[in-house]
Amino acid sequence: MASNPDFVHYICEQLEGLGVVFSRKMFGEYMVYLNGKPVIIICDDRALVKMLPCLEPLLQGRPTESPYKGAKDHYLLDPDDRDTLREAARLAEEVTPLPRKKAPKKKEASPTEGPLPWDVLWPQQMKPSLSDIGAWVSNPAFEALLPWMEETYTVEPSIEFSKCSMDRGWNIKYKKGSKSLCVLYVRQGWFTAMVTLGAKQVAELEVLLPTFSPAFRRLYEKTPPFNGGKWLVVDVKESEQLEEVQRLILMKAKPVKGKSGKL
Secondary structure, eight states, rough: OOOHHHHHHHHHHHHHTTTTTEEEEETTEEEEETTEEEEEEEEEEEEEEEOOGGGGHHTSSSOOSSSTTTTTOOEEOOOHHHHHHHHHHHHHHHOOOOOOOOOOOOOOOOOOOOOOOOOHOOOOTTTTHHHHHHHOOOHHHHHHHHHHHHHOOOOEEEEEEEOOOOSOOEEEEETTEEEEEEEEOOSSSSSEEEEOOOEEEEEEHHGGGGGHHHHHHHHHHOOOOEEEEEEEEEEOOOOHHHHHHHHHHHHSSOOOTTTOOOO
């Protein structure tokens, strides 16, 4: 099963600040580059790095797996362990040579069709406001989720720019202390919500799964586990999808004292 683009996007976000970070699709999976050098391979929603000698002091004793059949074992990285992930990428970048550049193929220029992409309309040097994002999303579900988050958790949204090529542009993050509640990715006319559940929350969700929509149950089954948890990425276009995202967030963190988290 091919990796979820939002998982690739998350890995790229974890590496931001180390240099130029981007990803490329390769043979149905993905390679993450740091300063033009391939450092992390992503396969089946797993982040792996070569077993380089320079990484042994950092990753000795960590699990090792083969990215795909016939490949050598790699160190398996924990995507939520940001410090180790960043250090592994930095060390790998130091000893990895730049790939040889191929001569570009000549092709005829074609006119741009359709509306401007989100990251072109709002580049990194132009931070949008919540109202700007709301105007682009233009969906009642988005307008309902923001005040619900504030009311339920007394948290403010953080508007951040991601340089990852998988989902480049400004997005919205909600955190309660050091815990991530959800990430909202901006679409025209709708939005995508990513909620990461741990093993305990996944067990709770599986009991309640029959009360979720058939579409969500299919999404759940297709989402591979990671360390017993799951990275659930839900496209929110209707009120039913909004309610399911709210239920996931409530499983991840209880409302602040005195708040009901009423849906």
